[in-house]
Amino acid sequence: MDSKTDKETGCACSCKTSDAPVSGGGHKRASFTRLALIAPALFLWWLLYRELETISKWITYGALHLKEGTRLGSSVEFFLYDTPKVLMLLTLVVFGVGIIRSFFTPERTRRILEGRHESFGNVLAALLGIVTPFCSCSAVPLFIGFVTTGIPLGVTFSFLISAPMVNEVALVLLYGLFGWKVAALYLGTGLFIAMFAGWTIGRLRMEKGIEDWVFETQIGESGEDAQLTWPDRVSYGLNAVREIVGKVWPFVLAGIAVGAGIHGYVPENFMASIMGKDAWWSVPAAVLFGIPMYSNAAGIIPVVQALLEKGAALGTVLAFMMAVITLSLPEFVILRKVLKPRLIAVFAAVVGLGILAVGYLFNAIIV
């Protein structure tokens, strides 16, 4: 498990931010050259991507002389095809999302959400959670910044749930390894949980569960309103690629290696009896097991791959993945600074219930 918890400070960092350039830097000409290189780069990307299958076949059976139809051969081909495929998709999507994200600072998102009522506000907050740069280290200042400027508590929670759960890395990995249906279901249900849980917390009138000092906090205007140019946004995207892809590629490799490699070594339906559809208790068990574990989306994918491979039901596995990403002890410790234990308990219970519902739903509809 990928534990990003900083031992000294207890700050769990799972960031989906990137280090944007300082705007107005002096390398204008270099930046514009880079901008012009984007089109050919995208074309090369597309050329390579559509030939991946041919290339992986050629290396496996041509260069390595493996026999077609053997277990080793198909494992190696799978690995050589899926690894570049997922990494290329990840690079492209992280770059694209990085560009989109350069338009959405937390300040901007706050302005959009200000004055929104619940319901529509929950929907909007969950959607903005996807495109706003967010780091769990910043959850506390962000929470204070939202709540004290009058954004309803439930709307704030919709944002705080959606931001870590629905992210481009999780979506690309799910798409690359399990297909677009699983990715779309994850996106849809992740948004649903963020909206539902935030709305419920709003209905429960839990404002008393916020630590009193939060409302006494003076909120300043940072006055930082950087005017980004297009070259700035492109380097924002490139930085996102460097940072995110640079961090998650080992997990991607591990996930694909698990998928390609363990075929023969663990009995095929090893997990089916304990995490299959027929075990009704497997969904709550998966959620409970997920809480003490802390990982980002990339770190959990190899585990997800291994579980699915061995016959665990999709709903159960997705519930486990969502619980690991959104409900975690380090996250509770961070939130404890601004929330009373009662509100943390309500938050965990509501999100947990949402995840349970998603788990059962998937197990029921997917044959």
Added chain:
Amino acid sequence: MKIEILGTGCAKCKKLYENAKAAARELGRDDIEIEKVEDIKQITARGVMMTPALCVDGQVKSTGKLLGPGDIKKLIG
């Protein structure tokens, strides 16, 4: 001149602090005072929602970014 690094103590905040020290050293400026601000109330009082943030003489110059020494030199230079 006073540089403040705002952050509740995550890895990026520490790195930004180191980078700011490096930037001051590279510029050969010993009149630059570098300080960490870890109190959450003080951080939000500056209107910062993404850490780490960097302030120069009380003005927020950057939020949510791990600036390199080169970037910081541009901000203070």
